[in-house]
Amino acid sequence: MSFLLLAVSTVPVQAKTVSELEQEKQELEKKKQDAKNRQNSEQQKLDSVTGTIGSIQDNADAAAEEVEEVDAALVETIASVEIIEEELKEKEEALQKTTADYEAAKETEQEQYDAMKLRIRFMYEKGDSTYLQLLLESQDFGDMVNKADYVEQLYSYDRKMLEEYQRVKQETEDLKNQLEDEKAELQAQQHELEEEQKSLTIMLNEKKKAYDDYEAQLAQAKREAAVYKANIKKQSDEIRQLESASSQKDSEIQAAKKAEEEARKAQEEALRRQSEESSSSYSSSSSSSGDSSGSSSSGKQYASPSSFSGSKGQQIANYACQFIGNPYVPGGTSLTDGADCSGFVWRVYKDFGYSVPRTSYSFRSYGSEVSYSDAQPGDVICYAGHVALYIGNGQIVHASTQRTGIKITNATYKEMLTIRRIV
Numbered sequence: 001m002s003f004l005l006l007a008v009s010t011v012p013v014q015a016k017t018v019s020e021l022e023q024e025k026q027e028l029e030k031k032k033q034d035a036k037n038r039q040n041s042e043q044q045k046l047d048s049v050t051g052t053i054g055s056i057q058d059n060a061d062a063a064a065e066e067v068e069e070v071d072a073a074l075v076e077t078i079a080s081v082e083i084i085e086e087e088l089k090e091k092e093e094a095l096q097k098t099t100a101d102y103e104a105a106k107e108t109e110q111e112q113y114d115a116m117k118l119r120i121r122f123m124y125e126k127g128d129s130t131y132l133q134l135l136l137e138s139q140d141f142g143d144m145v146n147k148a149d150y151v152e153q154l155y156s157y158d159r160k161m162l163e164e165y166q167r168v169k170q171e172t173e174d175l176k177n178q179l180e181d182e183k184a185e186l187q188a189q190q191h192e193l194e195e196e197q198k199s200l201t202i203m204l205n206e207k208k209k210a211y212d213d214y215e216a217q218l219a220q221a222k223r224e225a226a227v228y229k230a231n232i233k234k235q236s237d238e239i240r241q242l243e244s245a246s247s248q249k250d251s252e253i254q255a256a257k258k259a260e261e262e263a264r265k266a267q268e269e270a271l272r273r274q275s276e277e278s279s280s281s282y283s284s285s286s287s288s289s290g291d292s293s294g295s296s297s298s299g300k301q302y303a304s305p306s307s308f309s310g311s312k313g314q315q316i317a318n319y320a321c322q323f324i325g326n327p328y329v330p331g332g333t334s335l336t337d338g339a340d341c342s343g344f345v346w347r348v349y350k351d352f353g354y355s356v357p358r359t360s361y362s363f364r365s366y367g368s369e370v371s372y373s374d375a376q377p378g379d380v381i382c383y384a385g386h387v388a389l390y391i392g393n394g395q396i397v398h399a400s401t402q403r404t405g406i407k408i409t410n411a412t413y414k415e416m417l418t419i420r421r422i423v
Contacts, residue, residue, distance in 0.1 A: 313378025
């Protein structure tokens, strides 16, 4: 009996039992799983805000284009106002000169008219004797004819000059009226352009405000993304530390098991020597366990891109349609686990070996533009903030919304911006 006590007393005393160490390892594994769950949650938030950033960026880009368009229109309107102001100035100067000419013509006409009246009145007051005297004083018949002709010429000259002055006055008056009409028309145009300038200025300020709002939203979304990325990195570091601690705990468990096994064997040897009739009360235990992790896939099987026939565009359309019913995930690019509209189109084309844009806005200028009447399966239809794959017969397949997921819709369900052909 004393030998048994001596043998047991020589077994090293462990600070912690295997059971305690395994409990600590389970706690480490639980912490690691919690950290992974938090990391997955942060990753989902990051994916969501990444999709939001893409949408906001598209809206911001569209608002920036609208600001440029309105600004260009405003610059053009201001230039037109300046041109009309210059034309009004020139028209006013021309009108002043024409008015002065008109007044001068009126004055000349009046003078000529007064002179003619004076001569007529003089001849009338003198009566026919004046004409007779003028003729009788003629030296010969030729002189008489010349004097009679002179009188006739004098009348004709007066009438001709009067008519000429009247014509000049009328033309000047017509020009004056024309210039006044043109001035009035320019003033009306100026008023309209100034009103348009005010309207464009208000519109430009509104567009700039909308753009600034998008920029603020974009900055906020990017800050959120940075926080999620930092959290993901922090949790990755925590997971690595926990994995290292778990691995260290495995070493401690193995060491503890080895020590316990040695102690057990020593105690068994002591008992055997004490009594050959005693059967060993200890059984050996296996220290290794198989790790079977066979996985079975019960999900839907999808055909590969090479399984489809027909034109390349038709192959793309048919390949995309087999993912109908799968979820919409903002920022996602998985055809099975979820994608947003541009991520869906991007991934379908990527599976066929094509490199296409990742955002709906970039698709608007990618490939070549075709009309809706010439659209073919596989073409990309761009809407405001959305893209889809045309599959023929007036229909599209697209990652629609989080509620409806990937589905088929009529291509004309809302206004199309452009149709792009990639293949």
